[in-house]
Amino acid sequence: MKLLKNRKFQIILIIAVFIVVAVLSINRFSGVNIIRNIVTIPITWVQKGIKKADDYFTEKRFTKKQYQDLLEENEILKAENEDLREQNAGLSFLKDENQLLREALHLKEIFDGYDIIGSNIMGSDPGNFVYRYKIDIGTRDKVTLDMPVVAANNALYGRVYSVTYTTSVIIPIIDENAGISGWISKDNGGHVNIKGDIRYKEKGLCLIENVSDNVELVVGDVVETSGLGGIYPKGILVGVITQIFYDEITNERYGVLEPYVDFNSINTVFIMMEKLE
DSSP states (O other): OHHHHOHHHHHHHHHHHHHHHHHHHTSTTSTHHHHHHHHHHHHHHHHHHHHHHHHHHHHHHHHHHHHHHHHHHHHHHHHHHHHHHHHHHHHHHHHHHHHHHHHHHHHHHHOTTEEEEEEEEEEEOSSSOTTOEEESOOGGGTOOTTOEEEOTTSBEEEEEEEEOSSOEEEEETTSTTOEEEEEESSTTOOEEEEEOOTTTGGGTOEEEEOOOTTOOOOTTOEEEEOSOSSSSOTTOEEEEEEEEEEETTTTEEEEEEEESSOTTTOOEEEEEEEOOO
């Protein structure tokens, strides 16, 4: 025991152990190799892990570069797409403008005694009149009260209700303050009165009233303006009769008219200005 505690003996013992291990390590089949493998295998795993990590970050660096290239390419494509959108918008505007001119020309051919001026519906009148709409032309464009307003398909929209320098308010035929002298468009058709009615305007319909006994009403009949009344020229399409009923109290016939104009979707209308002789 004393010998093991001796400092010199400890040093000699350690040196002897190293010599023995060195000699045995020369033989690759010795047990010492097992010890060495136990040490070197984990080191190999660590080296492999380091290599994989290095490959991973190398790949990430490459991917990041690719990502940056994609971002730059995307910016270029976005700019090109924006240019194409602007070009398309310009072409669309020209197409709409051309279509507007064609429609105005068509109306002018039908009503050669009138100048036809196109206008855009800006929205409803700021007041409480939900069924009165503002357009973007006014007295500077020679618009005056009660000028007829039509859609592109020669369908009656209404008339000019009020005018400012740059805008006007139009009253559609479904408004209860609107009234039209109509003509049933068939042989021996006859005159009828068309007006807006609070019971029907929510559905976009009009009422036919004051029907003479000699006038035949049939569902499906087309009604146009008669030319009487001093506002609307003859021949503007108004709508189609969809229903006929009798009032048992007054013993009078009535009809329900569906206008050719869809007031919820139309955005462009035409003002009819009578030419001065």
